[in-house]
Amino acid sequence: MDLDRYLARIGLTGHPALSPEGLATLQMAHRRSIGFENLAILLGEGIRIDSASVFDKLVTRGRGGYCFEQNRLFSDALGALGLVNRPLLARVLLGLGEGVVPPRTHTLLLVNLGGEAWIADAGFGGSYVPPLPLEDGAQVQTSDGAWHRLLRSGERGSLGGEWRLERAGPASATDGRAAPHGDWQPQYVFDLSDVAQDDLEMSSHWTSTRPATRFTTVCVASVVLEGGFASLSDRQFTCSRDGVSEVRQIETAADYAALLRGTFGIALSDDEAAKLPIFR
Template sequence: MGEASFDQQAWLDRIGYSGPRTPTLETLNKLIFSHAHAISYETLDIMLGRTPKLDVQTLERKMIFGKRGGYCFEQNMLFRAGLRSLGFQITSLQGRVIRGMAIDAPRPAIHMLMQVELSEGRYLADVGFGNLAPTCALRLEPHTEQDTPHEVMRFIDVGGELTLQAHLKHGWEHIYRVIPYPRYDGEYEITNWYTGTHPETPYQGNIIAARPGPDRTRITMYNSRVTVRDADGRADKRWLQSETEYRDVLRGEFGLNMTDAEIEQCITTMKTKGTGDAPHPFFA
């Protein structure tokens, strides 16, 4: 997974960033915001029978030059390459997703995230958690409420793992627990293979996409349901009916460069394998 040939300028152009390139907290915050808004979270290649690949050149072809999105490993691997090209010091970490579960739920480590070392301290960077990825860096310290361009967030220490929480409509909701130990890329490869191929993961049969929007909103697509939620958790939902509507939303609202045939295949797979309109805590 070498990053020596990473095309920094192409990445910055793709995310619409033209600001300072010094490895500071201000730069990191602007990069997270720009990347999250430009490159949507989506898992549609898995529906198309394409297990995600994590080498940087493949990620560049897909998300930068191909104008597609990606899910957590793809997003954070690409973002990590971009940060390293600018001189940021990164420690690669994993998290235990507990969205919609007990704060101490015994969960496997299936999420990638990053710790960024700055003069101000250690910060979390994560552009790959769908509808609740923080849209700025978060200081890795417990019991401090931190405002973001979207939700207010904080960390709670649970047995030595910091639990990321977001303040939504019904109060503080758990997102994931951060494992405070460095991870090797081979561990991401193993987990990516599991999440990208296991028949019981939600990605095999469900259309999933998410991106942050203006005025502290977020837009999420789960099969035919499209939800726009504000920072307080109030949600406006609509349901897609025609293939034309699916194309318009995936290409327009999520900015995904997909062919008619690819979108048609995703819809067909959704109808045969998907969970329909059933709620899913990760993609509510």
């Protein structure tokens, strides 16, 4: 981890304080600067989630990545700052029906912050998930107008999860999978079981290779904006900022690549964009 290069990539000139406010500042800067994306899968590049590969892709080459990449990089940065953390695995419930039990295809971080446990997540592409103390009923509001809460929901190892993260806010400030109302909706469930690197490798491999799933069939990208959120689902661009929403279709590979570079912080060339299935 070259911490200075990472901080430059996310637009910070100094080390954040080792406090809840510092953690929130670092995570927000990360999500505003390094877009969430699965394009390497659709380009046939494959996904590597070791520290060196992730740093090369997201920092050196200026690309984005999905949760296993984003939170690997974020974990390494937190460690370099002196914050002990470890990965957790979660089941994403956003956009799913009641009673559906998906596999553990999302990773987030458990952070020791001054002796207190917090969750941090720089890699959830569906909406912005702020850092939260690991406390039943903990709540926080984000600049997109949404509230987030953490609930103790079950026992460790249960299919329903030991903890449940929920969001209530405008559906426009998500990637489109949220229900079209502002009531509390589940984002994901998780428990505190130890997670090995090979566990992450297995989950990432399933997520990036299983046929007919979201990440192997749809080109997705998202980024957090000041007061809002932007996302791409194939050629459809959706942007919500300060209560104003925009939805439009991207016509050409060159326009798509320019949008990725300008809005999402993802350095994809025109030629690379033209190789995506949505332009072939």
